[in-house]
Amino acid sequence: MDLDQFATDTPDDDAPGDERVCVVATQPDTFQRCRAGFYPAPQSYERTRTEFAYMAFYRTAPVSAITHYAPVLDRTKQRRGNPGPMDETDWAELIDPFSDERVVTVFGFDDLVPLDSPVENDQNGVRGAWYCDIEDLRAAATVSALADRSRT
Numbered sequence: 770m771d772l773d774q775f776a777t778d779t780p781d782d783d784a785p786g787d788e789r790v791c792v793v794a795t796q797p798d799t800f801q802r803c804r805a806g807f808y809p810a811p812q813s814y815e816r817t818r819t820e821f822a823y824m825a826f827y828r829t830a831p832v833s834a835i836t837h838y839a840p841v842l843d844r845t846k847q848r849r850g851n852p853g854p855m856d857e858t859d860w861a862e863l864i865d866p867f868s869d870e871r872v873v874t875v876f877g878f879d880d881l882v883p884l885d886s887p888v889e890n891d892q893n894g895v896r897g898a899w900y901c902d903i904e905d906l907r908a909a910a911t912v913s914a915l916a917d918r919s920r921t
Contacts, residue, residue, distance in 0.1 A: 793808065
């Protein structure tokens with residue numbers, strides 16, 4: 770369970786149901802950066818070139834569920850060593866374990882919106898990026914149900 774759903778100072782889950790969402794998996798370090806307002810993706814990943822208005826976050830630990838989403842406010846291309854949203858610690862923790870790419874797209878957003886009902890993992894979790902709409906995200910109780918409604 771995520772305690773954000775009980776907080777009174779989080780944004781309301783009021784995004785339009787027909788808006789497109791990119792669902793991505795996040796490990797704890799990455800999810801903490803999402804809370805800080807950004808999510809990086811190596812430039813070769815399709816999600817850096819695909820249009821969507823929101824990102825949703827499948828947390829691999831400690832909850833193994835899609836718990837939050839956020840409106841994408843901007844996309845910033847950053848080359849390693851150049852100024853931008855990410856510092857060297859971010860590169861070392863978020864990119865180096867998964868890719869040797871030197872260019873990323875950093876998706877920026879404000880406060881994360883907790884889902885009223887998290888989408889619980891009932892099989893293998895989320896791999897890569899899935900695309901659906903906000904209503905699909907709200908309607909799915911499990912990751913496998915969302916997979917049936919999503920495109921990868």
